[in-house]
Amino acid sequence: MIPVLLSLQIELHVHLDGAIRIKTIVEVAKRRGITLPVNGEDEMRDLVIMHEPATLTEFLGKFNHYMHAIAGDREAIKRIAYEFVQTKAEEGVLYVEARYSPHLLANKGVDPLPWDQKPGDITPDDVVDLVNQGFKEGEKAFKTKVRSILCCLRHKPNWSMDVVELCKKYRKDGVVAIDLAGDESMNCESYPGHKRAFEEAVRSEVHRTVHAGEVGSANVVKEAVEVLKAERIGHGYHTLEDQTLYKRLLQQNMHFEMCPVSSRLTGASDPDFTKHPLITFKKDKANYSLNTDDPTIFNSTLNSDYQVVQKYMDFTEEEFKRLNINAAKSCFLPAKEKEELLEQLYEAYGMMEKYQNTCASVRPLLEKTNFPHSAGICKGSVFSISLLGTQQHAMGGRPP
Numbered sequence: 001m002i003p004v005l006l007s008l009q010i011e012l013h014v015h016l017d018g019a020i021r022i023k024t025i026v027e028v029a030k031r032r033g034i035t036l037p038v039n040g041e042d043e044m045r046d047l048v049i050m051h052e053p054a055t056l057t058e059f060l061g062k063f064n065h066y067m068h069a070i071a072g073d074r075e076a077i078k079r080i081a082y083e084f085v086q087t088k089a090e091e092g093v094l095y096v097e098a099r100y101s102p103h104l105l106a107n108k109g110v111d112p113l114p115w116d117q118k119p120g121d122i123t124p125d126d127v128v129d130l131v132n133q134g135f136k137e138g139e140k141a142f143k144t145k146v147r148s149i150l151c152c153l154r155h156k157p158n159w160s161m162d163v164v165e166l167c168k169k170y171r172k173d174g175v176v177a178i179d180l181a182g183d184e185s186m187n188c189e190s191y192p193g194h195k196r197a198f199e200e201a202v203r204s205e206v207h208r209t210v211h212a213g214e215v216g217s218a219n220v221v222k223e224a225v226e227v228l229k230a231e232r233i234g235h236g237y238h239t240l241e242d243q244t245l246y247k248r249l250l251q252q253n254m255h256f257e258m259c260p261v262s263s264r265l266t267g268a269s270d271p272d273f274t275k276h277p278l279i280t281f282k283k284d285k286a287n288y289s290l291n292t293d294d295p296t297i298f299n300s301t302l303n304s305d306y307q308v309v310q311k312y313m314d315f316t317e318e319e320f321k322r323l324n325i326n327a328a329k330s331c332f333l334p335a336k337e338k339e340e341l342l343e344q345l346y347e348a349y350g351m352m353e354k355y356q357n358t359c360a361s362v363r364p365l366l367e368k369t370n371f372p373h374s375a376g377i378c379k380g381s382v383f384s385i386s387l388l389g390t391q392q393h394a395m396g397g398r399p400p
């Protein structure tokens with residue numbers, strides 16, 4: 001058994017539509033009378049989950065198997081958002097930024113309609129509203145804080161202006177940033193829709209992250225930073241191929257949203273984790289977070305990623321603390337909420353003297369759980385906890 005370093009994690013890169021429960025897909029399809037490519041949960045699992053390294057294109061094809069079951073259905077959209085928060089709470093996540101394309105879940109006002117849907121009455125704007133409702137209810141029920149990032153898609157430059165307008169409209173209602181996802185082989189200079197949307201994001205002070213250097217070259221990262229004014233890079237492994245750029249980004253303290261399990265299965269990195277670019281980022285004390293990306297398709301939890309880096313990349317307690325603090329510092333919450341988040345981490349990590357006395361208030365929560373080895377938390381190290389099966393919020397998520 002591997003001792004897993006469990007704590008109040010911060011997750012900044014996870015796709016809502018890559019985190020849908022297979023059970024939900026099957027149930028919703030049945031309720032709506034929608035045909036799935038195979039029958040039953042087990043067969044859907046076999047079809048959707050990736051076990052062996054493949055390509056980003058093959059990976060992106062997995063969404064075709066199930067998105068038509070969820071898109072264009074109010075109840076389903078709200079349900080996947082609500083269940084997402086529950087899943088993250090069970091994983092021990094304190095704060096998560098979930099991303100999705102509102103267009104890919106809509107059945108009205110999108111040209112062309114995705115997934116061969118029949119026209120309906122759910123616009124991308126309605127999708128954002130529904131996801132917000134699910135997140136809010138989930139947050140209330142499960143106590144994990146969640147915010148959303150709206151995705152533009154590389155192959156859909158015509159949607160990007162809509163996306164930035166939705167980010168602006170819902171900025172007071174849980175939407176914290178814009179992203180550009182999809183196939184990196186398409187650059188943005190040739191697709192001015194993305195460039196214009198990101199310029200508008202800069203003008204309107206909408207935060208920006210961009211998928212770059214996942215399977216694409218360091219040039220895609222350069223473009224993300226220089227043209228799209230990305231404040232964070234999704235993945236970014238191939239940045240290392242341009243040492244000048246890499247050093248500049250290190251100096252600028254650019255945040256990299258690393259997804260180790262994902263990178264192996266999408267062919268973004270060497271399948272041998274001991275050769276993963278993340279090892280270099282760690283050695284250089286870069287600013288990065290650990291993330292699941294698309295846990296449904298990778299059959300993973302955030303703890304899978306933590307286990308992998310612990311087992312194959314020699315991650316220590318100190319590094320887990322450092323990366324989560326960096327994640328909190330690089331999240332897209334407003335300053336005051338970011339500070340509160342950081343304080344919770346410092347407190348949990350025993351890194352802020354003034355918070356150490358409040359440990360007394362956390363201990364009763366721990367004692368209510370059956371969580372093994374919980375005594376260590378109030379000695380200033382939540383990482384002395386080892387995880388034996390259960391992934392519940394051992395410390396109740398946050399101090400009362």
Ligand SMILES: O=c1[nH]cnc2c1ncn2[C@@H]1O[C@H](CO)[C@@H](O)[C@H]1O
Pocket residue numbers: 015016017018060063099100101104151181182183211214262266293294
């Ligand atoms: O790892 C990834 N790289 C690039 N695009 C991705 C990845 N994971 C998901 N998506 C794309 O982002 C959309 C919105 O969530 C997903 O539908 C998928 O097309």
